[in-house]
Amino acid sequence: MKIAIPHSLLYYYYFPLWDTFFKELGFEVVDTGPTTKDILDKGSKAAVSDICAPIKIFTGHVIEGLNMADYVFVPRFARIKKPEYFCPKFMGLPDIIEGTVEESKGRVISPIINEKNNENISSPKIYEMLAEMFGFSHREIRLAMRKAEEVFKRFKNLMHKGLSCDKALDSYRGGRWEEDLKKVKKDGDITIAVLGYVYDVYDSFISMDVIKKLEALGVNIKTFEMIPQEVAYDNLKHYRKRLFWTFSNRVLGAGLHYLKDPEVDGIIHVTAFGCGPDAIVGRFLQYESDVAGKPFTTLRVDEHTGEGHMVTRIEAFVDMLRRKKWARVSEVL
Known part of the structure; x- marks a missing residue:
């Protein structure tokens, strides 16, 4: 089963976590790839005109992902640190997508991320809705997330040691990890x-x-x-x-x-x-x-x-x- 992760919004920060998690559960993960003019045009056409450009781009990536996979991953970000929150557009992102992209109905995976203090968004309870959707056991979800959290902590360590987010992502994709720190x-x-x-x-x-x-x-x-x-x-x-x-x-x-x-x-x-x-x-x-x-x-x-x-x-x-x-x-x- 294929799941597309839109190459937009918090993809740049959380992709190693999500990629590892879904692969550990047996999904084939599809990356919608860097933004192009075609993706931007699709998103701008589908989204409401006065919404910000990042949401238009994300909408375009969702449309692209629906053409590439069975499901598309659109998390609902509420908060990761009390008492702060995310932009209202992040809170309503699954609703925005389902209201503007007709093909998304029934094909959006939308866990609710509402944590008091968990930047790693690694609590298995966030992703328990996958048990109902696909029949995974809670143990499978917990073990997959444990592995994903290890990878994400390693990814953050690269950035804290001086790699920019895009270079740390390249290190993750290439499996090079700390080797790239020597090239900084x-x-x-x-x-x-x-x-x-x-x-x-x-x-x-x-x-x-x-x-x-x-x-x-x-x-x-x-x-x-x-x-x-x-x-x-x-x-x-x-x-x-x-x-x-x-x-x-x-x-x-x-x-x-x-x-x-x-x-x-x-x-x-x-x-x-x-x-x-x-x-x-x-x-x-x-x-x-x-x-x-x-x-x-x-x-x-x-x-x-x-x-x-x-x-x-x-x-x-x-x-x-x-x-x-x-x-x-x-x-x-």
């Missing part, structure tokens, strides 16, 4: 923290490969997922109240950490046009960057894929950072 190079003359939700930063179509473009310019990259959750939250302690959304807090906490990091020369915030939580995160990051005296810029991505403006902005930001760094060196000399 930090030989650029400037370092930029690229902050944003994984589905904005690592969808190469909508972000136009911002990470690779920066690396091609000789920039060292740091990202939010390289910072462990507890470290990110430690940086939020001076606020009287945290934000309502878990990954928004993760991005903001990582940003505050990098603003104190002497190796980081500047911050780029990658955000999807029309994202409500990001509008708040972006203002916090901009304010805190001004206080810290570190350059900050925002790159907004959407379904309109003109590349020229982004390349120009990236190159200008990198040039500005280099000039600023050279000026400081000249003053010392």
